Structure formats: C-alpha cells, structure tokens
Amino acid sequence: xxxxxxxxxxxxxxxxxxxxxxxxxxxxxxxxxxxxxxxxxxxxxxxxxxxxxxxxxxxxxxxxxxxxxxxxxxxxxxxxxxxxxxxxxxxxxxxxxxxxxxxxxxxxxxxxxxxxxxxxxxxxxxxxxxxxxxxxxxxxxxxxxxxxxxxxxxxxxxxxxxxxxxxxxxxxxxxxxxxxxxxxxxxxxxxxxxxxxxxxxxxxxxxxxxxxxxxxxxxxxxxxxxxxxxxxxxxxxxxxxxxxxxxxxxxxxxxxxxxxxxxxxxxxxxx
Amino acid sequence: xxxxxxxxxxxxxxxxxxxxxxxxxxxxxxxxxxxxxxxxxxxxxxxxxxxxxxxxxxxxxxxxxxxxxxxxxxxxxxxxxxxxxxxxxxxxxxxxxxxxxxxxxxxxxxxxxxxxxxxxxxxxxxxxxxxxxxxxxxxxxxxxxxxxxxxxxxxxxxxxxxxxxxxxxxxxxxxxxxxxxxxxxxxxxxxxxxxxxxxxxxxxxxxxxxxxxxxxxxxxxxxxxxxxxxxxxxxxxxxxxxxxxxxxxxxxxxxxxxxxxxxxxxxxxxxxxxxxxxxxxx
Numbered sequence: 105x106x107x108x109x110x111x112x113x114x115x116x117x118x119x120x121x122x123x124x125x126x127x128x129x130x131x132x133x134x135x136x137x138x139x140x141x142x143x144x145x146x147x148x149x150x151x152x153x154x155x156x157x158x159x160x161x162x163x164x165x166x167x168x169x170x171x172x173x174x175x176x177x178x179x180x181x182x183x184x185x186x187x188x189x190x191x192x193x194x195x196x197x198x199x200x201x202x203x204x205x206x207x208x209x210x211x212x213x214x215x216x217x218x219x220x221x222x223x224x225x226x227x228x229x230x231x232x233x234x235x236x237x238x239x240x241x242x243x244x245x246x247x248x249x250x251x252x253x254x255x256x257x258x259x260x261x262x263x264x265x266x267x268x269x270x271x272x273x274x275x276x277x278x279x280x281x282x283x284x285x286x287x288x289x290x291x292x293x294x295x296x297x298x299x300x301x302x303x304x305x306x307x308x309x310x311x312x313x314x315x316x317x318x319x320x321x322x323x324x325x326x327x328x329x330x331x332x333x334x335x336x337x338x339x340x341x342x343x344x345x346x347x348x349x350x351x352x353x354x355x356x357x358x359x360x361x362x363x364x365x366x367x368x369x370x371x372x373x374x375x
Numbered sequence: 376x377x378x379x380x381x382x383x384x385x386x387x388x389x390x391x392x393x394x395x396x397x398x399x400x401x402x403x404x405x406x407x408x409x410x411x412x413x414x415x416x417x418x419x420x421x422x423x424x425x426x427x428x429x430x431x432x433x434x435x436x437x438x439x440x441x442x443x444x445x446x447x448x449x450x451x452x453x454x455x456x457x458x459x460x461x462x463x464x465x466x467x468x469x470x471x472x473x474x475x476x477x478x479x480x481x482x483x484x485x486x487x488x489x490x491x492x493x494x495x496x497x498x499x500x501x502x503x504x505x506x507x508x509x510x511x512x513x514x515x516x517x518x519x520x521x522x523x524x525x526x527x528x529x530x531x532x533x534x535x536x537x538x539x540x541x542x543x544x545x546x547x548x549x550x551x552x553x554x555x556x557x558x559x560x561x562x563x564x565x566x567x568x569x570x571x572x573x574x575x576x577x578x579x580x581x582x583x584x585x586x587x588x589x590x591x592x593x594x595x596x597x598x599x600x601x602x603x604x605x606x607x608x609x610x611x612x613x614x615x616x617x618x619x620x621x622x623x624x625x626x627x628x629x630x631x632x633x634x635x636x637x638x639x640x641x642x643x644x645x646x647x648x649x650x651x652x653x654x655x656x657x
Contacts (some may be wrong), residue, residue, distance in 0.1 A: 163552055164605075181556050193549050197571040197649045209567070210558050287396050 107292045108139035109173050109184065109261030111160070118155060119319075128319035129155050133169070135313065135322065140234065142288055142339035143177045144154050144309030146302055146348065152320025153298045161187045172263065183211060186255035187264040190271060192247035200226065200250050201235040204362045207257040225253040228287060245276040252284070256291060263288070265297040269304065279309055285332060302352075306345045307334055314351045323351055399576075436618040439628075444619040454608075461592050461604040464520060468527020469588040473581055475528070476535025480580070483536065484543025484573070485565075501533050505591065511599050520602060523595040530591035531584035537627065538583070541568060542576025575647055582639050589632055 116133040119126045130152045137143050147153045158164040160171055162181035166167050171178045173185070186207070194203045201222055208218045226232060229249040239247060248268055255263060265284075269277040281304055288308075299305050305312045309328055316323040326348050334341055388467070398404070404412060418438065424430050425437035447455035482489040508529055516522035546569050554568045596606020605624055612620025 161556060163555060181558055183558055185554055185556075189549070189552075191549060193552065193553050195553075195568070197574070197647075199649075206553070206567075207557050210560075211565060240650065346421070 107182070107261055108292055109134075110139050110175075110252065111137040111294060111296070112170070112172040112175070113137075113156075113160075114170040116156075116159070116167060116171065117166045118152070118159060118164070129157075130167075131319040131321050132324060135325075137294060137296065139171070139294055140292050142297070142308055142310045143313060144297045144299060144305035144311070145313045145315060146299055146305045147315030147320070148300065148317055148352065150320075151315040151317035152180055153315055154266055155320070157187070157264050157296065157298050160262070161185050161264055165188070183207075183258045184261045185264065186258060186260035186262070187266065188251050188255045188268040190267040192244075192251040192252075194242075194250055195249055196239045197213055199236050199238050200231060200242070203250055204253045204257050207254045211258055221257055221259075225257045228256070228272075228290065229253045230248075230283065232254075243276075244272050248272065248280060249283070252287065256287070256293070259291075263291075263293050263295045265295065267299055267300075268297075269364070270299070270301075277301075277304070282333070289332075289337060301349050302345055303336065306341065306348060307336060312348055314348060316351075319343070397630045420594070433616070434618065436622065438451070440619045441622050444617075445623050448623070456622075457603050457605050457608050458631070460602065461596065461606065462631070464523050464527060464595070464604065465588050465592040468524045468591070469531045469585055471524065472528035472531025472588065473535045473584050476532045476580065476584065477539055477577070479532075480536040480539030480577075481543065483540045485569075497536065501537070505530055505587075506594065506598070509595075513599055513600045518599045518601040522599050523602075525590075526599070527588045527591050530587040534583035534587060535577075537582040538580025539573065542573030542580075546572040575650065578643055578647065582643065585639050586632070587636055589635055593628060 113133055113135045117128070118130040119128045121127070122215055133156065135143075145153045145156065155164060158197075160178065162178055162185065165180070178185075195206065198206065204222045204225055205218060208221065211218070223235075226235060229252050231246065231249055231253070234242070234246065239250075242250065252268070269280050272280065282370060285308055297308055298303065302312075304342065306328055312326045314323045314326065315321065326344065328344055330338075330340055330344070352361055399409065399412070421440050424435075445454070479493065479497070481648065483493060484490075505526075512522050512526050512529075515523050550568050550572055553565065554564045559567065592604070592605045593609075595600075596604040597610060600607065600610055605627055609621055609624040612618070612624060
C-alpha cells in the first residue's frame with residue numbers, strides 16, 4: 105500500500121497576465137488535506153478549480169503562497185503525484201499495458217517489478233484481459249480506467265482527478281464513481297477530485313470544498329460524515345447535496361465571453 | 376425510360392431490369408470487378424478497331440504490336456535495363472531527398488529558432504515550380520545521373536519537410552503534459568511522445584515523396600535527355616514515331632506507380648495499425 109501524503113495549501117494566490125493586466129485566478133486558498141482523505145472540489149466553470157489542480161500536480165508554476173506535500177514545497181511535476189485528466193490522454197500508438205507502463209518509465213524499478221505493477225493495476229481497474237487492446241478499441245469508460253491505472257501505477261502519495269468522468273454518459277459515470285471509491289479504499293491514497301457535479305462530489309468526498317469564481321476563492325467547506333458506500337437515494341445524502349447546491353442558488357452571471365488567448369498555447373516546444 | 380434515383384427510393388423495386396446498364400447486374404459482373412469494366416471495354420474497342428479495319432491511323436498501333444514489342448524488349452533485356460535505371464534513380468533521389476527533408480522538417484518543428492531562421496527561405500523556395508529548377512540543375516550538374524538524382528531529391532524534399540514539420544508542431548499539448556507529469560527527459564519526450572505522435576504525418580510526407588519522385592523521374596529523363604531509362608524509351612518512341620514504344624512506356628510507368636503506391640500503403644497499414652484503419656487506400 106502506498107504511503108498517503110499530507111497536502112497543505114497556504115494562502116495560495118495565482119494570477120495570469122492578460123494583455124499586460126494582471127488577472128487573478130485564485131485568491132487566498134488555504135486547505136489542508138489529511139493523509140488518505142478524499143476531498144472533492146466543486147465550482148462553476150471559471151472558478152479556478154482546474155488551475156488549482158494543475159498547480160498541485162506541478163504543470164503550472166509562478167504562484168504566491170505555499171503548496172506543501174508532506175511539509176515539502178512542490179516544485180514541478182513528480183512521480184509522487186498522479187493525475188487523471190478529463191480526457192483520458194492515452195497514447196493511441198500504445199496498447200493498454202504499454203500505456204499503463206508509461207507511468208513507470210522513470211520509476212527506477214526492475215523490468216519484472218514494472219511488469220508486476222502494471223498487471224496489478226490493470227486488474228485493479230478491472231481491465232484484465234484487455235492488456236493488448238489499443239485505445240481506438242476501448243470505450244470512453246474503459247479508456248478512463250486505463251488512465252486511472254496509469255496514474256496509480258507509480259504508487260503516488262496523492263491522486264488528483266480533474267473532472268475525470270465529465271465526458272462519460274450518466275450510467276458509466278455512476279459505475280466508475282463506485283469503482284473509484286473502491287480503488288481509493290484499496291490503495292489508501294490521498295485524493296483530490298475536481299468536478300462540477302455536486303452529486304459526484306458528495307458521493308465520493310470526505311469533505312466538499314465549494315469554490316466561487318472571479319477570482320477563484322473557497323466559499324465554504326462541507327463535511328460529509330456519511331458511512332461508505334453511500335446511498336444516493338437516502339435522506340441524509342440528499343440533505344448534504346441540497347446544502348451544497350444552495351451555495352449555487354445565485355443565478356449564474358450572464359455576460360459575453362471574452363475570448364482570451366489560450367494559456368500556454370505557445371509553450372509547446374519551449375523546452 | 377431509365378429510372379431516376381428518386382423513383383428508386385420511392386418504389387424500392389429492383390429497377391435494374393429496365394436500365395440500359397442491366398448487364399452490370401452482380402450476377403453477371405461481380406461488384407469487385409466493376410472497376411475493370413471500362414478498361415476491358417477500351418481494350419476490346421482498341422482490338423476491334425484494327426481487327427475490323429475501322430482505322431489505318433499511324434498515330435496508334437494495334438494492341439498485338441504493343442504486346443510484341445513488350446515481349447521483344449523484355450527478351451533483349453532493353454526494357455529491364457531502362458526500368459532498372461529509372462528505379463535506381465528514383466530510389467536514390469527519394470532516399471536522399473527524404474532524409475534531408477526529415478532533418479530540415481525536424482529542425483523546423485522542434486526549434487522556434489530554426490523556424491524563424493530557415494522557415495521564410497523554405498516557404499519561398501517551395502513556391503517555385505519544380506520544373507523551373509531544371510535549367511539551373513542542368514547548368515550545375517549537366518544532363519547525367521547526378522543532375523537527375525538532384526532533381527528527384529528536390530521533388531522528394533518538399534513534401535517531407537512540410538509534413539514532418541506539421542506533424543511535430545501538431546503534437547497535442549495534452550500528450551506533452553502527460554510526459555511532463557511522468558517526469559520524462561527531453562530525449563524520452565522526443566522519442567516516446569513527439570516522434571510516434573508525428574509519425575502518421577511524417578509518413579504522409581514520405582508517401583507523397585515516393586509518388587512525386589516517381590513522377591519527377593519521368594520528367595527528369597524526358598527533359599535531361601541522356602542515358603537510359605523509361606523516360607528515354609518514351610522519347611525515342613516519339614522521335615522515331617514508334618507508337619508501340621510510347622504506349623508500352625506509358626503502361627510500364629503506370630504499373631510501377633501503382634506498385635509503389637501499393638507497397639507504401641501496405642507499409643503504412645503495418646506501421647500505423649494503432650490507428651485502426653489505413654488512410655491510404657489507393
């Protein structure tokens with residue numbers, strides 16, 4: 105079982121510069137996550153929840169404040185943090201087994217240990233028998249399972265999930281939420297899930313962090329003191345869900361979208 | 376008297392029976408053979424035109440004469456010598472042009488500096504029609520094999536540069552982020568993400584280069600007339616008014632082009648089987 109990390113976010117501020125003007129994206133985010141805890145972050149689009157995740161994984165830098173994993177400041181990406189994106193991002197030229205082992209390239213394990221870990225994680229996500237299938241042969245839900253296996257294969261301390269089921273149909277999504285809970289329990293890992301689906305957030309999270317946009321701030325943190333597996337139809341579950349939803353009761357601000365240059369679009373080959 | 380598509384859709388009855396093309400019914404001409412109907416008819420027409428004396432024109436020859444010439448030239452070895460010389464040139468020019476093209480395309484795709492430095496020159500040069508290079512090339516390299524191979528290399532060079540550049544530039548940012556998450560080194564990123572992701576596009580470039588080089592082989596042999604080759608066979612035929620040579624040359628060129636295409640699409644289907652289908656199906 106992996107060592108579960110403690111994540112400490114202190115007075116985090118992040119801004120982009122758009123046309124010479126500073127645009128605050130995240131303001132005074134402070135959040136501390138216990139080892140093995142499952143934290144859901146919900147918010148409408150533009151509240152910076154994905155940016156927060158990209159900062160924790162290390163794909164975005166230049167922030168004020170502190171992000172500490174087990175007391176150490178996060179610098180860049182590292183194998184101790186795994187991520188599942190909204191799109192599966194599997195490499196189409198590799199089969200399932202090879203895609204999962206992408207995560208182990210720099211893990212410093214022996215070939216035998218790598219093979220074993222890959223096999224274990226393919227079994228963990230329930231894809232035994234599909235090792236040699238290529239991404240074009242997989243459904244959306246299966247692809248996302250492979251992505252979860254790839255993120256976990258290094259046994260990271262923290263698993264980050266950026267709207268991982270957002271693109272799936274409702275039935276597949278509900279099933280994968282159950283699966284994710286099982287995998288999280290089996291691995292005993294610290295997990296942060298970013299979503300705009302309140303039910304998903306309440307179903308999976310020990311705590312639900314509600315964020316509000318412009319600039320992204322934490323509005324409220326709701327505890328979910330329900331035993332697992334949770335019954336989505338129960339009264340207690342509905343009450344917590346309604347409580348979280350009430351934070352979104354204001355009508356969404358309606359205005360024309362101001363097209364901004366895609367951030368990082370020119371980054372591509374800057375290495 | 377024929378049935379329109381609209382009626383066909385409305386009645387859903389078999390209409391073949393009243394159509395003038397009813398003899399194309401699958402029972403008579405199986406579907407996979409439909410493509411052979413027109414060439415077959417042309418051959419019959421060609422044969423019949425001389426068999427029944429419909430024409431005495433010297434601008435064309437009886438089909439048997441072309442066959443006789445083919446048999447004669449291949450038994451003397453003349454045809455194989457010409458074909459061998461042409462293919463050797465084609466291959467040399469294709470390989471040289473593609474390799475240089477890959478290097479230049481790779482440099483342009485991987486480095487902004489190189490793009491800014493070489494890009495404008497390259498984009499200007501590619502606007503120049505290939506055949507406009509011939510006077511320059513013949514002055515610099517003469518009319519021999521060196522000149523021809525240089526011309527073929529140039530023909531192969533441009534599509535490879537353009538497509539490998541395009542392929543490398545359009546590697547999705549999402550894939551590069553995955554590589555960063557797993558702490559890939561620069562070399563790992565290049566060999567394990569950028570290259571495989573750009574491969575279909577690079578292959579398209581190489582594939583085009585193969586076709587362009589073969590087309591240019593004929594052009595080079597026709598315009599830089601010295602030595603042997605299929606193009607020279609055509610030139611000789613035209614100058615001596617040997618229509619059988621000309622037609623034989625055209626047929627051979629067509630067959631070789633078809634085979635090159637077929638080989639390339641087989642290789643592509645093998646190499647890129649992870650896409651689930653081949654895009655080159657000619």
